[in-house]
């Protein structure tokens with residue numbers, strides 16, 4: 001069986017090539033071909049001799065999860081569905097959005113870390129079919145590969161906000177992010193990991209001085225509300241999660257983002273806004289308000305536009321740094337996990 005190329009360290013590659021009789025400088029050429037020039041087919045690294053290209057193709061593989069379907073909506077949101085080698089589907093979303101209010105448009109790639117999700121958040125399509133498996137670090141990295149133009153990545157930012165809970169697949173996700181940062185030279189401040197709040201893993205990240213940005217899916221500013229919509233809150237209630245978030249912020253030095261989906265009559269009252277302001281201010285965190293994206297089979301609704309604005313203004317009046325996100329890609333089932341779910345259903349129907 002061929003080995004995944006991304007799983008190789010440089011020294012290991014150098015050793016393998018030298019044992020196979022290739023000259024010492026070849027390892028560096030291979031490394032640069034893949035990670036600097038971003039050529040993902042060994043046969044196309046043309047400065048290598050033919051016998052080395054053949055050796056690489058025979059022994060290693062760069063898994064490119066090839067898009068099965070690409071759909072583009074009117075607002076520049078592109079959703080890419082990838083079929084993995086064992087037939088499961090994952091998805092990546094390329095979206096164009098400003099980083100903050102009034103900023104230029106930037107392309108952001110959203111990647112997945114698991115097939116399905118075990119966390120059971122009540123508003124989320126990714127978890128509706130339960131958890132299937134973790135992605136390995138090579139499958140996580142390979143979601144970037146189709147988005148290269150003229151030797152450069154097409155996107156400026158990466159968010160780990162697709163299907164799955166990254167901190168429940170800790171080692172593979174951490175390894176993948178370091179490959180993206182150290183080998184491809186993609187800046188840590190341009191990568192954001194989003195978690196539903198696995199507090200013990202947050203502490204571990206704080207201890208290892210994890211350099212990437214962090215978003216926490218809060219969605220409830222009291223244990224009562226959070227417990228209703230996020231089962232993870234039973235394991236890690238706010239009094240455990242918030243100190244872990246604080247420890248992370250201290251070690252990381254960058255502002256944390258709190259993601260907050262606005263759901264009608266669930267978490268959108270003025271008292272929710274007050275509690276959320278207190279949490280955001282105590283963590284010096286930015287709040288990203290997201291209108292709930294409808295998921296087929298779930299009863300939730302997003303609040304009216306006036307109510308969303310009132311919630312936003314209530315946070316602003318407490319001095320919270322805050323953005324109210326325009327819903328992106330709702331016309332292409334952008335609510336997380338939905339496209340993969342639909343593809344899976346269609347596959348089952350066709351069997």
Ligand SMILES: C[S@@+](CC[C@H](N)C(=O)[O-])C[C@H]1O[C@@H](n2cnc3c(N)ncnc32)[C@H](O)[C@@H]1O
Nearest residue numbers: 124161164165194195196217259292293335336
């Ligand atoms: C799919 S999760 C993946 C990352 C991680 N598991 C987490 O919960 O942060 C990424 C973001 O999508 C949000 N999300 C899930 N379902 C949504 C929906 N129906 N509408 C809007 N946002 C949703 C999540 O709450 C989270 O903030």
Ligand code: SF4
Nearest residue numbers: 117119121124127196
């Ligand atoms: S919101 Fe995140 S943690 Fe919750 S079910 Fe969806 S993917 Fe999993």
